[in-house]
Amino acid sequence: MFLNLKLSILQSGIRQNRLAQAVKVDEAVLSKIINGFREPTQKQRRCIADFLQKDERWLFEPYILPRNGDRYRPDDGSQSNSL
16 A cells, blocks of 8 residues: 555545546556555656655555554564564
8 A cells, every 4th residue: 555645645635536537547547556456657656746746756655554463563663463
C-alpha cells in the first residue's frame, strides 16, 4: 500500500475518479495502485506525483501492514509476535 499517496489524495480533496481522469489512468487501475495491488509504471508515478505536487519517491514509498498478531514496539522499532 502507498500510504503517502492515499493521504495526499485525501489532503488534496480530489476524488479518485477525477485524479484518474487528470492523469489518464483507468479508475480501477488507480485504485489498485493506491491500495498496493498493482505497481505503477514510471510514467504513472511521474504523472500522479506531478499532479499532486509531491516528491515521487516519497509518494510511492511502500507501507507494509503488520501481519496478524504482530505488535509494533516503539522502544526499538521492532515487531514482536508476543502480546
